[in-house]
Amino acid sequence: MSTVTPEEAREALEAVRTTARQVQRTLANGGAAYYLFVWGTVWLLGFGSTYFLGATSPLSGIIWLVLDVLGVAASFLIGWRMSQRVRSRVGVRVGLFWLAWLVYAALIVQFAQPTTGNQLSLLLSLFAMMGYVTSGLLFDSRFLVVVGLIVTVFIIAGYLFAPAIFNLWMAMLGGGSLLAAGAYIQRAWR
Amino acid sequence: MSDFDTIIHQPTRLRIMAALNALGEESQMEFGALRDLLEVTDGNLATHLRKLEDAGYVRITKTFVGRRPRTYVAITPTGRAAFAQHVQALQEILG
Numbered sequence A: 001m002s003t004v005t006p007e008e009a010r011e012a013l014e015a016v017r018t019t020a021r022q023v024q025r026t027l028a029n030g031g032a033a034y035y036l037f038v039w040g041t042v043w044l045l046g047f048g049s050t051y052f053l054g055a056t057s058p059l060s061g062i063i064w065l066v067l068d069v070l071g072v073a074a075s076f077l078i079g080w081r082m083s084q085r086v087r088s089r090v091g092v093r094v095g096l097f098w099l100a101w102l103v104y105a106a107l108i109v110q111f112a113q114p115t116t117g118n119q120l121s122l123l124l125s126l127f128a129m130m131g132y133v134t135s136g137l138l139f140d141s142r143f144l145v146v147v148g149l150i151v152t153v154f155i156i157a158g159y160l161f162a163p164a165i166f167n168l169w170m171a172m173l174g175g176g177s178l179l180a181a182g183a184y185i186q187r188a189w190r
Numbered sequence B: 001m002s003d004f005d006t007i008i009h010q011p012t013r014l015r016i017m018a019a020l021n022a023l024g025e026e027s028q029m030e031f032g033a034l035r036d037l038l039e040v041t042d043g044n045l046a047t048h049l050r051k052l053e054d055a056g057y058v059r060i061t062k063t064f065v066g067r068r069p070r071t072y073v074a075i076t077p078t079g080r081a082a083f084a085q086h087v088q089a090l091q092e093i094l095g
Helices: A006-029 A032-053 A058-085 A089-112 A117-138 A142-161 A163-188 B011-023 B031-038 B042-054 B077-094
Strands: B028-030 B058-065 B068-075
Touching: A006 B011, A006 B031, A006 B077, A032 A058, A032 A117, A032 A142, A032 A163, A058 A089, A058 B028, A089 A117, A117 A142, A117 A163, A142 A163, B011 B028, B011 B031, B011 B042, B011 B058, B011 B068, B011 B077, B028 B031, B031 B042, B031 B068, B042 B058, B068 B077
Parallel strands: none
Antiparallel strands: B028 B068, B058 B068
């Protein structure tokens, strides 16, 4: 039989736990930092341009369109790169979740027809945060749930109490929060 | 008393098995991703993987993504069972 001491056994079990935790983070949050950087930048530039150019400016609409296309393309690229590193059913399900989310977001905006620029911003950003919270709950990522809830509070507070600067608010607090969350993950989950 | 597995107990191999076991059913990790996760060298990882493969604990698949060769590693059902028994043996040592 073995000559493993209790201390060695304890260290071995700790190594098992630590490694398993690292893998779970890779699986559940794999690429999350990059997604947060991409969409934080999209929000910062998109809402910022809407604030400075005006919600009815055609240029602002074009900027949003370009940013969204770039954001979706970058997200697919990140997802593809991550799937090359870890092939798992969870990864496929996460990808399908966000694909479904994207389709439903487009349909809801198309048919809900919000009447003001602020309502459109509110609808889209709340829908995005619903995606963060639900995907966090489904795929066991507490961090995404917390980020989603914090930004949701910022969104609602800005819509209700700062309507005149709502787009600037969203650029700074919404986009800024996503960027900060991405930076935190990058630093803390090495 | 559960079986204590001397192949798995080596620290790097223990972490390899822990990582692959945590992936879940039918999941594979790319060689480079596993190397980065464990912070070991290519040669070191390859040596330990060969021992685990010889024992039937992991399955190594080589494939191409575009023109680039890729190596994927997965835990086998035998490996998963051996790992579970080994972890149980460690827990029994602690009482």
